[in-house]
Amino acid sequence: MSTNGTNGHRSDEVYKDIAPQVLLDFGGTASKARVRGVPVYGQYPRALIAAMLPWLGCARNEVLHVCSGSLPPGEGIRVDIRPEACPDILADGRKLPIASGTIAAVMLDPPYSEHYARELYGVKYPRPAQLLREAARVVRPGGRIVIVHYFTPKPVARTRFVKAFGLSTGFDMPMRAISIYEADGGQGSLP
Numbered sequence: 001m002s003t004n005g006t007n008g009h010r011s012d013e014v015y016k017d018i019a020p021q022v023l024l025d026f027g028g029t030a031s032k033a034r035v036r037g038v039p040v041y042g043q044y045p046r047a048l049i050a051a052m053l054p055w056l057g058c059a060r061n062e063v064l065h066v067c068s069g070s071l072p073p074g075e076g077i078r079v080d081i082r083p084e085a086c087p088d089i090l091a092d093g094r095k096l097p098i099a100s101g102t103i104a105a106v107m108l109d110p111p112y113s114e115h116y117a118r119e120l121y122g123v124k125y126p127r128p129a130q131l132l133r134e135a136a137r138v139v140r141p142g143g144r145i146v147i148v149h150y151f152t153p154k155p156v157a158r159t160r161f162v163k164a165f166g167l168s169t170g171f172d173m174p175m176r177a178i179s180i181y182e183a184d185g186g187q188g189s190l191p
C-alpha cells in the first residue's frame, strides 16, 4: 500500500480519520463585520476556540493566535501583521518575535488565498507551510498547532498530523479545514 508522505500514514487511513469527523457548523460567524471600526473577514465561528481546547490541552488564555484579526483583547496572545487589528504582538506570523519552545499551543487563521491576502488585507500571502514551520518553532515540545484553511497542509518537520475537521459556515459558503498537528516531544496524553 502506498503512503502519501504525511508521516507514513496511508491515504486511506488519513481519510478514515477525517471523514467521520466532519462537523457542520452553520451560522455563528460573520463573513464580514466591523470590529473596533475596521472591516474584518472570515471571523471564527463563536464556539470554535472553546471546541479546540480539549485538542490543545491548555488553558484558553495560553493559546497564541497567529493572524488573529478581530479577536478581542484577552483572547489568548494575539498576533497580526496589520496595526489596525490592534494585536498584542504586531508581527509577521512567518517570523515571530517569540523564543523557541515557549508557547503552549498555536491557532493559525491566515488569508486563504493570494487574492484574499491582497484584496482583503493588503498583504502578501503567507504560505501555510511557512506559518506552520514558525508555529512549530515557538510551540513547546508536544504542543499542538491548529490551522484553519481551505485545505489540510502537509505536516512540517518535527510535527505529526493529528486530525482534521471540516467546517461549514453556511449554505453556498466554501468549507474550511481545521487541521491539528503536534510538535515532537509530547507525552502522548492528548486525544
Ligand SMILES: C[S@@+](CC[C@H](N)C(=O)[O-])C[C@H]1O[C@@H](n2cnc3c(N)ncnc32)[C@H](O)[C@@H]1O
Binding pocket: 040, 041, 042, 043, 044, 066, 067, 068, 069, 070, 071, 079, 080, 081, 082, 085, 091, 092, 093, 094, 109, 110, 111, 121, 123, 124, 126
Ligand atoms: C481570516 S483573518 C483572521 C480572522 C480571525 N480568525 C477572526 O476571528 O477575526 C486573517 C488575518 O490574518 C492577518 N495576516 C495576514 N498575513 C499575516 C501574516 N503574514 N502574519 C500575521 N498576520 C497576518 C490579516 O491581517 C487578518 O487579520
